[in-house]
Amino acid sequence: MVVRLLLTVLLATGAAGAAPNFVIIFADDLGYGDLGSYGNPTIATPHLDRMAVEGQRWTSFYVAAPVCTPSRGALLTGRLPIRSGLTSKTVRVFSSRSLGGLPQDEVTIAEILKGKGYKTGMVGKWHLGHMPGFLPPHHGFDEYFGLVSSNDHNRAYDSIVNRWPALQPKSEYWDIPLIEGERVVERPANQSTLTKRYAERAVDFIRRSKDEPFFLYLAHSMPHTPLFRSKDFEGRSRRGLYGDVIEEIDWSVGRVLDTLREEGLAENTMVLFTSDNGPWLIFDEQGGSAGPLRDGKGGTWEGGMREPAIFWWPGRIEPNVVREMGSTLDVLPTIAALAGAEPPSDRVMDGYDLAPTLFNEQPSPRKEMFFYRSAELYAVRLGPFKVHFKTQAGYFQPEPELHDPPLVFNLDVDPGEHYNLGDKRHEVLGPVGQLVMKHRASIRPVDNQLVKRADGPTGVFKRP
Numbered sequence: 001m002v003v004r005l006l007l008t009v010l011l012a013t014g015a016a017g018a019a020p021n022f023v024i025i026f027a028d029d030l031g032y033g034d035l036g037s038y039g040n041p042t043i044a045t046p047h048l049d050r051m052a053v054e055g056q057r058w059t060s061f062y063v064a065a066p067v068c069t070p071s072r073g074a075l076l077t078g079r080l081p082i083r084s085g086l087t088s089k090t091v092r093v094f095s096s097r098s099l100g101g102l103p104q105d106e107v108t109i110a111e112i113l114k115g116k117g118y119k120t121g122m123v124g125k126w127h128l129g130h131m132p133g134f135l136p137p138h139h140g141f142d143e144y145f146g147l148v149s150s151n152d153h154n155r156a157y158d159s160i161v162n163r164w165p166a167l168q169p170k171s172e173y174w175d176i177p178l179i180e181g182e183r184v185v186e187r188p189a190n191q192s193t194l195t196k197r198y199a200e201r202a203v204d205f206i207r208r209s210k211d212e213p214f215f216l217y218l219a220h221s222m223p224h225t226p227l228f229r230s231k232d233f234e235g236r237s238r239r240g241l242y243g244d245v246i247e248e249i250d251w252s253v254g255r256v257l258d259t260l261r262e263e264g265l266a267e268n269t270m271v272l273f274t275s276d277n278g279p280w281l282i283f284d285e286q287g288g289s290a291g292p293l294r295d296g297k298g299g300t301w302e303g304g305m306r307e308p309a310i311f312w313w314p315g316r317i318e319p320n321v322v323r324e325m326g327s328t329l330d331v332l333p334t335i336a337a338l339a340g341a342e343p344p345s346d347r348v349m350d351g352y353d354l355a356p357t358l359f360n361e362q363p364s365p366r367k368e369m370f371f372y373r374s375a376e377l378y379a380v381r382l383g384p385f386k387v388h389f390k391t392q393a394g395y396f397q398p399e400p401e402l403h404d405p406p407l408v409f410n411l412d413v414d415p416g417e418h419y420n421l422g423d424k425r426h427e428v429l430g431p432v433g434q435l436v437m438k439h440r441a442s443i444r445p446v447d448n449q450l451v452k453r454a455d456g457p458t459g460v461f462k463r464p
Contacts (some may be wrong), residue, residue, distance in 0.1 A: 019116070019213035020313075021269040022109075022205075022335050023260075025253060026075065026217070028068065028125055028224040029152070030308065031279030034246055038308050040289065042238040043246050047254030048273060048310065055271075055312035056320050060411075062327045062369050063277055064350075066297055066304035066394065068127050068150060069093040069450070070372075071276040071328070072219070076108040076128075076139070078343060078351040080370065082443060086128075087375040092298075094127060096154045096461035100449030102139060107344045109332050110140030113215045113348065116339050122146065123198050123204040124219035129449070131459040132385040141217070145180050145201045149190055151221045151228075154461050166231050173429065177460050184315060184460055185296020190229040194221050195245075199252035203259045210263045212341075218256065220249055225283050242256030242286055257312070267315045270338065275308040282395045294417045296439050298394025300371040300378040302386075302417055324364035325381070330354045334400015346401035348442050368435060373400075384412040385421075385428045405429070 032038060037046045037052035064074030065086040069092070070081030081087045084106050094100070102108075104194035110120040121143040122136045127150060129135070137143040156175040171191045178189035202218045209216075222228065222245050229244045233251070237243025253273060260266040279288030281296040281303075290296050290303030297304055309326065311317055329351040332344045337353045352365040371386075378400070379388045388407040392400035409417045421428070457463065 001269060012085060018268055019340070020120075020338055021209075021214050021216075021265060021336075022113070023216045023218065023256060023269060024075070024270040024273065025256065025273045025329065026072075026124070026219040026276035027249060027273075027298055028220055028222055029277060029280045030223060030246070030275035031288030031290045031296065032293050032303065032306055032308060033289035034223075034279070034346050035250075035308050037310070039291050040239075044237065045246065045250040045302065047257065050255060051253065051271070051273065052310050054314060054319055055310055056317055056322050058309040058311070058322045058324070058326050060220045060323060060325045061307055061309035062305050062325070063275070063348065064305075064327065065305055065372060066277045066278055066299055066330050068125075068224075069090050072125075072349075073102055073106070073128055073275075075184070075328040075331060076102070076110070076217075077106050078109075078329055079106070079330070080350045080372065082372060082375055083350075083446065085446045085449040086257060087372060088448050089375050091450040091453075092374055094129060094149060094450065095453075096130075096149065096457040097453045098129070098450070099452040099454055099458060100133055101131060101134025103447070103449060104138065106139075108140045109335055110136075110215060112140075112215070112332070112336050113339055114140050114142075114212075114343050116341050117213060117215045118339070119209045120217075121209070121214070122217045122353045123201045123205070124217075125150070125221045125224075126219070130461060131337045132182075135179070136424075137182060143181070143205065145187060146178070146198065146219065146402070147176060147194075147221050148179055148460060149176070150224055151176060151189075151194075152224070152226055154457060169228070171228070171360065174226070175463060179460060187464075191221070191226070193230055194228065195248045195252055196230045196232075199255045202256055203251070206256070206259050206265070207263060210265060215335075218252075219336070220252070222249065223288060227286055227288055240285060241287065246288075266329050267313075270311065270313040270316070270335075272311055272331065273448070275307045276306045278307070278394075280394075292416050296394050296416050298373075299392055300373050300388070301391065302393055302411070303391075304414060305371060311358055313358075318361070320361065322357065322364075324357055324436065325366045325369065326354055326357070326364055327366060327369060329353065330366060332336065334358070377436070377440075380432050380436060381411065382428070384410050385432070386411050386417070387425075387428060387432045
């Protein structure tokens with residue numbers, strides 16, 4: 001293990017020997033089919049398309065949950081949300097009434113890198129707890145600027161907001177605070193300028209941190225509805241308001257990549273762009289597209305959890321299209337290895353080090369993926385085969401459908417999950433059953449953070 005870690009570090013740092021920088025850009029509710037490089041015919045994403053050409057575009061990359069809170073916790077900890085109390089049978093995400101958050105004993109990417117002398121900064125959506133002790137500065141981030149939750153929380157005018165999809169939304173409809181560090185600096189947040197301000201803060205952090213190794217987590221608040229964009233992007237996209245929002249996010253990615261080039265940091269910085277879950281299809285034209293995949297946000301069909309993922313590192317990562325399996329769960333162990341650190345050894349970790357695939361085009365170590373909806377395992381992927389024990393559309397399907405025998409799809413042949421294998425399923429179910437038994441034996445009861453609720457808004461959401 002020590003020899004492999006040393007080889008990974010040497011490969012990452014190159015001849016100069018400088019510790020690599022890391023940037024994660026995380027969209028909110030972006031669909032698999034929303035980028036030009038993933039097949040969108042009308043949304044212009046030139047910066048992300050260039051990033052895909054210069055880097056690695058992964059076609060089978062998964063998040064660990066189909067909704068915001070558990071997906072974000074998994075990215076930062078490398079652990080399935082059920083291990084940290086970020087899943088519940090009754091509650092799916094933190095709201096303005098929540099009293100819990102990402103547990104203090106969970107170890108984040110930021111905390112691991114701080115232990116190696118990194119400067120750490122976060123810009124954007126947190127959604128892992130807004131009470132004292134749960135904000136980003138308590139989980140390894142030196143700096144924080146953004147919204148602590150989804151941009152539709154803490155409604156100010158319910159009679160108006162309940163009809164907002166038919167309206168042009170206004171920031172004042174949502175009494176959501178903008179936070180710097182742990183202090184409210186704007187309320188309600190001007191959401192029309194959020195994407196632009198996030199980009200400016202990210203660029204500023206990079207420029208101020210260029211003389212030391214740094215980690216930047218840029219988590220956009222959109223295209224989660226309600227949708228907002230700045231004046232410069234109004235009416236710009238053929239795809240309408242949703243397209244305007246995506247094109248401004250693409251612009252912000254360009255600002256980050258250009259800054260890395262201008263500061264001479266590109267060849268020593270790994271950048272990952274992906275999203276927290278699939279598109280929110282219930283909002284029709286104000287929601288995104290899962291492209292060839294089935295369903296979207298909230299469900300365990302492919303459209304809910306398979307996401308665009310682009311890794312970029314000029315001179316280190318060779319341009320390629322990677323059809324191997326990967327996950328946001330793999331980000332922490334990969335970054336830890338590249339920084340010369342070790343993931344936590346006192347707990348079960350669910351990620352793999354993807355460095356051999358990123359740098360040497362070797363097969364991915366990830367061969368399986370578990371698909372949870374809330375606190376229940378709905379499906380498992382093993383190799384090309386995906387087995388559904390239960391299915392439930394992201395929204396508007398009140399009860400799950402139990403499948404006995406389970407549905408089985410070959411995702412290499414049928415990524416849209418249209419054709420159940422039928423009589424061929426038996427050769428798949430045995431290995432999957434063994435995998436599920438082993439996995440369930442590793443799950444231990446935890447204090448569930450999601451179910452801790454107050455009667456009204458709490459923490460930074462309390463109205464002054």
